[in-house]
Amino acid sequence: MFCCHGNCKQVSFTTTHTHTERTMSDVGSDDLEYEHNKLGEYEGDRNDEGERHGVGRAVLPNGDVYEGHYEKGQRHGQGTYRFKNGARYVGDYDQNMKHGQGTFYYPDGSKYEGLWDKDVRHGHGVYTYSNGDSYEGEWLNHMRHGQGTYVYHDTGSKYMGSWVNGNMESEGEYVHSNHRFKGKLANNKPSGPGKYLFDIGCEQHGEFRQTEEEELTNPKWIPKLITGLTLLTPGRETSAVEKEIVSAEEAEENTPD
Numbered sequence: 001m002f003c004c005h006g007n008c009k010q011v012s013f014t015t016t017h018t019h020t021e022r023t024m025s026d027v028g029s030d031d032l033e034y035e036h037n038k039l040g041e042y043e044g045d046r047n048d049e050g051e052r053h054g055v056g057r058a059v060l061p062n063g064d065v066y067e068g069h070y071e072k073g074q075r076h077g078q079g080t081y082r083f084k085n086g087a088r089y090v091g092d093y094d095q096n097m098k099h100g101q102g103t104f105y106y107p108d109g110s111k112y113e114g115l116w117d118k119d120v121r122h123g124h125g126v127y128t129y130s131n132g133d134s135y136e137g138e139w140l141n142h143m144r145h146g147q148g149t150y151v152y153h154d155t156g157s158k159y160m161g162s163w164v165n166g167n168m169e170s171e172g173e174y175v176h177s178n179h180r181f182k183g184k185l186a187n188n189k190p191s192g193p194g195k196y197l198f199d200i201g202c203e204q205h206g207e208f209r210q211t212e213e214e215e216l217t218n219p220k221w222i223p224k225l226i227t228g229l230t231l232l233t234p235g236r237e238t239s240a241v242e243k244e245i246v247s248a249e250e251a252e253e254n255t256p257d
Contacts, residue, residue, distance in 0.1 A: 047072065114139065189219055203227050
């Protein structure tokens with residue numbers, strides 16, 4: 001616990017904001033593959049070779065239904081594919097694969113709206129999860145990858161930063177109702193130097209440390225320095241209170257154990 005301008009605040013990094021891929025309502029939301037089968041019912045346009053070509057409606061043997069454009073026998077262009085379990089895709093197709101801009105509605109109530117590449121989420125997109133959480137940012141091979149923002153529905157907190165293969169990695173920022181944390185993360189956990197920025201007008205600098213024996217727990221926050229906000233009006237002099245805090249911190253660091 002520390003005091004900043006007479007206001008005391010407990011600093012901690014809660015695990016409720018470090019959800020892994022499995023706890024983000026993604027379970028059961030993987031893409032559902034349709035049967036690649038030319039049999040079934042079809043009503044619509046055909047070309048001179050008798051192939052499905054133009055606009056048509058097909059009922060597949062497994063009960064799935066596709067309505068949209070065809071080109072030389074393959075789904076190509078705009079279309080809507082309804083799965084018998086209630087899932088639905090509305091968007092672009094290229095040679096029977098979801099490709100381009102499209103929206104996938106999953107059976108659990110979650111939804112992805114964004115870019116696709118050969119049947120996988122790839123590029124910029126927004127995923128709204130069944131629990132109300134949402135992610136907007138870059139995707140690679142179905143996983144959050146690149147820059148993106150994850151918003152937690154229950155708390156209103158959000159993470160903005162880098163992702164690698166579905167995990168929070170490298171530089172990032174957590175934004176909460178009355179404070180923020182900026183620093184580095186590794187495998188969804190804070191790691192190394194960082195700082196907390198509080199709305200009351202101060203920052204706490206420090207670092208997260210974790211020993212090999214504590215790999216299964218959250219890393220420990222080690223506070224080092226308290227200052228005024230560094231992004232205030234340029235040229236503002238450090239207040240007497242801030243000077244006193246910094247002096248106390250320096251004195252503590254120089255005190256022999």
